[in-house]
Amino acid sequence: MRGSYNSVFAQRRAFTMPAQLIDGVLLSKQLREDIAARAATLAAAGMQPGLAVILVGEDPASQVYVRNKVKACGDVGFHSVLEKYEADLSEQALLDRIAALNADPAVHGILVQMPLPKHIDPSKVIEAISTAKDVDGYSVLSAGELVANLPGFRPCTPYGCMKLIETTGIDLRGKHAVVIGRSNTVGKPMALLLLQANATVTICHSATPDLGYHTRQADVIVAAVGRRNTLTAEMVKPGAIVIDVGMNRDDAGKLCGDVDFAGVSEVASHITPVPGGVGPMTITMLLMNTLESAERVHTSGQPPAGQASGMEPKPGLA
Numbered sequence: 001m002r003g004s005y006n007s008v009f010a011q012r013r014a015f016t017m018p019a020q021l022i023d024g025v026l027l028s029k030q031l032r033e034d035i036a037a038r039a040a041t042l043a044a045a046g047m048q049p050g051l052a053v054i055l056v057g058e059d060p061a062s063q064v065y066v067r068n069k070v071k072a073c074g075d076v077g078f079h080s081v082l083e084k085y086e087a088d089l090s091e092q093a094l095l096d097r098i099a100a101l102n103a104d105p106a107v108h109g110i111l112v113q114m115p116l117p118k119h120i121d122p123s124k125v126i127e128a129i130s131t132a133k134d135v136d137g138y139s140v141l142s143a144g145e146l147v148a149n150l151p152g153f154r155p156c157t158p159y160g161c162m163k164l165i166e167t168t169g170i171d172l173r174g175k176h177a178v179v180i181g182r183s184n185t186v187g188k189p190m191a192l193l194l195l196q197a198n199a200t201v202t203i204c205h206s207a208t209p210d211l212g213y214h215t216r217q218a219d220v221i222v223a224a225v226g227r228r229n230t231l232t233a234e235m236v237k238p239g240a241i242v243i244d245v246g247m248n249r250d251d252a253g254k255l256c257g258d259v260d261f262a263g264v265s266e267v268a269s270h271i272t273p274v275p276g277g278v279g280p281m282t283i284t285m286l287l288m289n290t291l292e293s294a295e296r297v298h299t300s301g302q303p304p305a306g307q308a309s310g311m312e313p314k315p316g317l318a
């Protein structure tokens, strides 16, 4: 009897070519050139975009990430401050620093690197950041703005994924998108952005019994699980777009995503690599949000909210 696997495989060989790489480094370079040009225009008008990055504790991966963020700011002509604190910093001391940065007119974005030490409540910290400076898009109000299709800061990773999908030139209207993962920072906002782009969206997660059943229907798959080889070739419809948000290590200690890249790239039409895909775009969209925060202040002629506000309307929103 003819094996069904073989006939599916033959179909894939007949109808698809190896996937096109979606290059997050190249797209980042292009977008950062635009960001730098807009920052220069603002600077000429007397306003340099500024980002404050706060790191609490010694986590080595976090150290690398925040250094990359600060370096990226310098490259596009932003002002940036990196504040590093010992792991035993009190929650109140951190909240006090955020209050000072909320009131600082040279600062247009505030990023507190996650994860925080256990004795600090991350949601208290996130909600202390002025909504006008929440360039991570992590606050409850920013999340609500996304749900309600209101302008506001979109979380950087899913926002970057949308830009990567845009490069394919494929219109998402009516396409079936499957998001794997339901985190507040990636999976959930990713699903909402895809929905806003008129895709039909399915969210799969750890309690989904048959992941492949869903992913095989998908025109677009975004894998944001944090476990390598979660998506393999037989789970992908020929011609699908695959975006890999994962950041894992393989047995050799090399950085790898959630997707079996070698296998899936034989089936997909477009695929992002790890590294060099979503990661650089996360930083690029952080720069974009910070730039837009500064542009809003400049256009409105008002200083950004001087205090934490969960509730007050965002000033200067276009």
Ligand SMILES: Nc1nc(=O)c2c([nH]1)NC[C@@H]1CN(c3ccc(C(=O)N[C@@H](CCC(=O)O)C(=O)O)cc3)C=[N+]21
Pocket (backbone or CB within 6 Å): 065, 068, 111, 112, 113, 114, 115, 136, 156, 247, 255, 274, 275, 276, 277, 278, 279, 280, 282, 283
């Ligand atoms: N408040 C907050 N905001 C964040 O946006 C945030 C955070 N906390 N905590 C940690 C995660 C992780 N994250 C990454 C950003 C860029 C790369 C990145 O540039 N990755 C490179 C490779 C880097 C390497 O080689 O290790 C790439 O994929 O090509 C990775 C990870 C932002 N995060």
